[in-house]
Amino acid sequence: VAILPQPILEVIESLSSLPGIGPKSASRLAFHLLRLDDNTLKRFGTQIQDLKNNLVTCQRCQNIASNDPCDICRDSSRNQSILCIIEDALDVVALEKAGHFKGHYHVLHGLLSPIDGIGPAQLKIAELEKRLQTEKIQEVILALNPTVEGEATVLYLTKRIGALISVKITRLAHGLPVGADLEYADEITLARALEGRRIVKSSE
Numbered sequence: 001v002a003i004l005p006q007p008i009l010e011v012i013e014s015l016s017s018l019p020g021i022g023p024k025s026a027s028r029l030a031f032h033l034l035r036l037d038d039n040t041l042k043r044f045g046t047q048i049q050d051l052k053n054n055l056v057t058c059q060r061c062q063n064i065a066s067n068d069p070c071d072i073c074r075d076s077s078r079n080q081s082i083l084c085i086i087e088d089a090l091d092v093v094a095l096e097k098a099g100h101f102k103g104h105y106h107v108l109h110g111l112l113s114p115i116d117g118i119g120p121a122q123l124k125i126a127e128l129e130k131r132l133q134t135e136k137i138q139e140v141i142l143a144l145n146p147t148v149e150g151e152a153t154v155l156y157l158t159k160r161i162g163a164l165i166s167v168k169i170t171r172l173a174h175g176l177p178v179g180a181d182l183e184y185a186d187e188i189t190l191a192r193a194l195e196g197r198r199i200v201k202s203s204e
């Protein structure tokens, strides 16, 4: 590997820092990039460079969007009384593709994971509490992945929300395989999990 020129080594190092990309894939991708024509490579570089500049966080739902408030928050045809809490922006994509949910979202930007130093303060929970106190929400759906972190977050939020306001709290039905990622569930499974959601806490 030491034979490779420094610029290639640096690109390989950056690529292998991406999730799911090992050193071998990173090398293959780096050499693939080298074979691209100048314009394509330049456009690719500019897209990465501008990625964050052209995006904002919606101050209502905390989703990553092109504008604030985002299109979903601005859509008056959506049901304002149902709030679906999800881990990240990709879960919004998965649920929107499944097409059954017509309420609003709140993106946590992660799940509780004390081992990784992620506590309530690292997630968008304060923003969630503010919404619960100011918006007329009747049901909160905890649509979190059935992982250890997901379960811990469901328990924490059920307690925290329950102490804050009287609202119905539900979670997705089993049917999502344990440890599975919401974003990889097929649309029918996801729609069923949403339809068959279970009550964790009634509004009383």
Ligand SMILES: [Zn+2]
Residues within 6 Å of the ligand: 058, 059, 060, 061, 062, 063, 069, 070, 071, 072, 073, 074
């Ligand atoms: Zn929004």
